[in-house]
Amino acid sequence: MILDIYIMILLFVLGLVMGSFFMVVGSRLPKGESIIKPRSHCDECGHILEWYELIPVFSFVFQLGRCSKCKTKLSIAYPFIEILNGFLFSLSYALYGFSYEMIAFLIISCILVLVFVSDFMYMIILDEPLIIGSILILILKLYFFGFNTFTRSIYSGLIMFIFMLLVKLIGDKVFKRESLGGGDVKLVTFFGFVFGVRLSFVSIVLGSFLAFPYAIFTSFSKKDREVPFGPFLILALLLVFIYMEPIKDFLNLFVFGL
Numbered sequence: 001m002i003l004d005i006y007i008m009i010l011l012f013v014l015g016l017v018m019g020s021f022f023m024v025v026g027s028r029l030p031k032g033e034s035i036i037k038p039r040s041h042c043d044e045c046g047h048i049l050e051w052y053e054l055i056p057v058f059s060f061v062f063q064l065g066r067c068s069k070c071k072t073k074l075s076i077a078y079p080f081i082e083i084l085n086g087f088l089f090s091l092s093y094a095l096y097g098f099s100y101e102m103i104a105f106l107i108i109s110c111i112l113v114l115v116f117v118s119d120f121m122y123m124i125i126l127d128e129p130l131i132i133g134s135i136l137i138l139i140l141k142l143y144f145f146g147f148n149t150f151t152r153s154i155y156s157g158l159i160m161f162i163f164m165l166l167v168k169l170i171g172d173k174v175f176k177r178e179s180l181g182g183g184d185v186k187l188v189t190f191f192g193f194v195f196g197v198r199l200s201f202v203s204i205v206l207g208s209f210l211a212f213p214y215a216i217f218t219s220f221s222k223k224d225r226e227v228p229f230g231p232f233l234i235l236a237l238l239l240v241f242i243y244m245e246p247i248k249d250f251l252n253l254f255v256f257g258l
């Protein structure tokens with residue numbers, strides 16, 4: 001029990017640090033900037049951050065959410081993303097203990113946070129995290145479940161890729177503009193690797209439901225903005241992952257096993 005709490009605190013801290021890193025990755029890669037150079041700085045005055053200004057959450061709180069030099073307000077997104085990531089990291093252990101599910105949950109969490117940052121801020125879903133995540137998931141499947149599951153996962157990913165590509169091509173024709181981003185297609189391919197075909201479709205449906213209120217909201221607000229679908233898709237993926245067993249039971253009742 002004490003050990004469990006200790007592990008969860010460690011994971012939370014690790015999650016904070018990784019979240020801080022994801023914030024840098026998610027805000028720099030879409031602009032084509034390097035992750036390493038220049039060092040972290042204030043976007044307003046260029047002040048290069050000292051080590052004590054780089055501590056996740058704490059620096060933000062102690063500086064009262066402002067740059068220590070020019071006093072420009074810092075985005076609340078920084079501590080929010082860091083805490084979210086820390087929470088998801090300790091949740092992985094709380095839900096699953098050390099297991100395949102825990103590692104898979106961690107990978108999905110990292111992608112969730114990165115997609116949140118880059119898709120909400122820049123309407124871009126980065127390729128790198130999805131490619132790395134897909135490879136890691138496939139290696140895990142091979143290691144934990146053997147070659148048959150591994151090949152089935154690859155087929156499922158391919159099926160989801162072809163399906164989403166068709167939806168996108170048809171959608172582009174019908175709406176005469178880009179209906180789905182290429183990032184969404186790659187994201188759902190990742191779903192296929194994680195879940196197989198049935199649960200991937202469940203995730204797409206759930207993601208659409210989650211995105212709907214936000215889409216309505218943005219269409220009423222004056223800004224003519226596209227709705228980023230990625231964050232809702234990946235949130236749906238995480239939820240379906242957590243409730244995988246009851247959803248499978250439900251599907252088995254009504255849909256023939258695939």
Ligand SMILES: [Zn+2]
Nearest residue numbers: 042045067070
């Ligand atoms: Zn500044």
